[in-house]
Amino acid sequence: MACFERRAGAIWLRVKAQPGAQKDAILTERAGELVIRLNAPAEGGKANRALIAFLAKTLQIAKSEIVLIRGASARHKVIALPQEAESRLMETIEKLC
Secondary structure: OOOEEEEOOEEEEEEEEEOOOOOOEEEEEEOOEEEEEOOOOOOOOHHHHHHHHHHHHHHOOOHHHOEEEEOOOOOEEEEEEEHHHHHHHHHHHHHHO
């Protein structure tokens, strides 16, 4: 099962965030989600901001182009990315295999 889908002119990425890690890292793709560890704690939106910053850096896109669609207070999230990020997302996922 893929961790993303093309939807409404964007890429919707399903993420399982694991805040409180020693460093930011993409671990694996599991159960239709990209598992991402974040150094930031899960308090006051810090982990969400860290997730957006990490994805922006990893996929080489602006933070303003990333939108948290669902899961602001949950570990399971849906993130909207611009379609232009699809090839870099695919490359990132392929490196995990």
